[in-house]
Amino acid sequence: AAASTGGDGDADEMPELSDCDDDDDVDNDEDLWQWAEEDEEDSRPANVTLLSSVPATLQHCAADHQVNLVEIIKKHHLDDYGYIKMINFIRSTKCDASGLTGLPDAPLPWESEDFLRPVLQDDPLLQTDPEELCEDLSLSVCPSFRAESHDALQQRAQAAEERASTSEQALARAMDDLHKLKLLAQGLVLNAEAGRPGNSSAVAELREDEDEAYFSSYGHYSIHEEINLVHTETFKAKPPPSPPVLQVVLDVGCGTGILAMFAARAGAKQVIAVDQSEIIYQAMDIVRSNELEDKITLIKGRIEDIKLPVEKVDVIISEWMGYFLLFESMLDSVLYARDLYLADGGSVYPDLCNISLVAVGDAQKYRDHIAFWDDVYGFNMACMKKAVVPEGMVEVVKEDTLISEPAVIQTFDCNKVRLSELEFASDFCLKMTNTTECTALVGYFDIFFDNGCGNKVMFSTGPRVTKTHWKQTVFLLEKPVSVQAGEELRGKITVRKNKKDPRSLWVTFDLEDGKHSYSLQ
Incomplete structure (x- = not known):
């Protein structure tokens, strides 16, 4: 029981605990x-x-x-x-x-x-x-x-060890079967019709609760610390269009509101900033602290779910880029806003972007991540390669591991591209600069401010420039490919959205030695 300070009566009166005082x-x-x-x-x-x-x-x-x-x-x-x-x-x-x-x-x-x-x-x-x-x-x-005897504990430990050994063997067989099933399923999905109902608008059709994990990740302060000065300085340095164009600006996924404030100080008459994550509450404080609340209106919600206080906007700005450019599918939301709110003659910024590939020969990384499984403390776990390889890795690639010239595999004009075109297949050719073994293909992207800009501005997320929040996306090969300087490595890349999770991607390479499929999620 616990201390009684009174019930319905006076503070010093002990409460009655039975309705049957005569019992x-x-x-x-x-x-x-x-x-x-x-x-x-x-x-x-x-x-x-x-x-x-x-x-x-x-x-x-x-x-x-x-x-x-x-x-x-x-x-x-x-x-x-x-x-x-x-x-x-x-x-x-x-x-x-x-x-x-x-x-x-x-x-x-x-x-x-x-x-x-x-x-x-x-x-x-x-x-x-x-x-x-x-x-x-x-x-x-x-x-x-309750204490257990030493012998009982020893027997339990021995039984647990036997179960673990049996489970490891079963896991290895299951992983191999799962890999075969995954490749079969990917083939069925990737070969399905791209235009079937619901495919192109999968992100817009997500319910708010289904999309909560994505927006929650942007509610943490650390992600906004990571989004670095390189691209922010690029937005700041972009010469503003002429005053009539900057009448009304829409910032999709505004985060802390930094781009909205740049637009306001560049002369925009009105800026509307939209974000679903909790960080928008800090953005409201930031805008007030900088005395821009008379120009900037902040709205919490997904752009697909809200109604703007204006019919049309003149400019849409957004830092929408994800890993490998298209991961997280935020460009879908920007295109939704473009089709619904952008006035004739208006523009989306950044307006041009491309995805590039380059070959890498990094024997150490291959040993650490792939060959490692051939001998794990004396145990053969090679079957784990089939689980490790299909996951694209996001990390900074060392410049001295590059073994080819880069090749652009896809370019998008954000003022013209259709939603269905964000899933694509493209042939590529990488010219080798070293005689070595290719252990991975690496993807990155560049963005440009081009339309109506007197001085063209761009930034790159490639491995030869200052590192950015996006780093590079590494697709490890299960077996290295021997290459000669001057020769060409040809292949085909296919990029599709995951049908069950449209913010993640399936990336498939068709190379001379076969098909290699990866997930970004």
């Missing part, structure tokens, strides 16, 4: 749940027993009333919330001992969320950890604290 058996149980402060002694009922501590109260309940709360906790597997509900149920219903010892397995009478509300203020029982009760009272009914 002797019930009267005998009333002191089961009572706790009183010392200064309440004079006003307590005659049949109430004062106890000095929580352990003493529980021992009294077990000894005098045959109610063992720890046994109840164990029997019904009560967590912290279940324990709190049980205590509040006892206090609020004034139940007797028989009502607790004969409980069914389910449902329990205190399942309602209403029993999370304390009956007594500063209730000591609610301030006690139920696991600590088991430990402190050393009750045998709490098996989680």
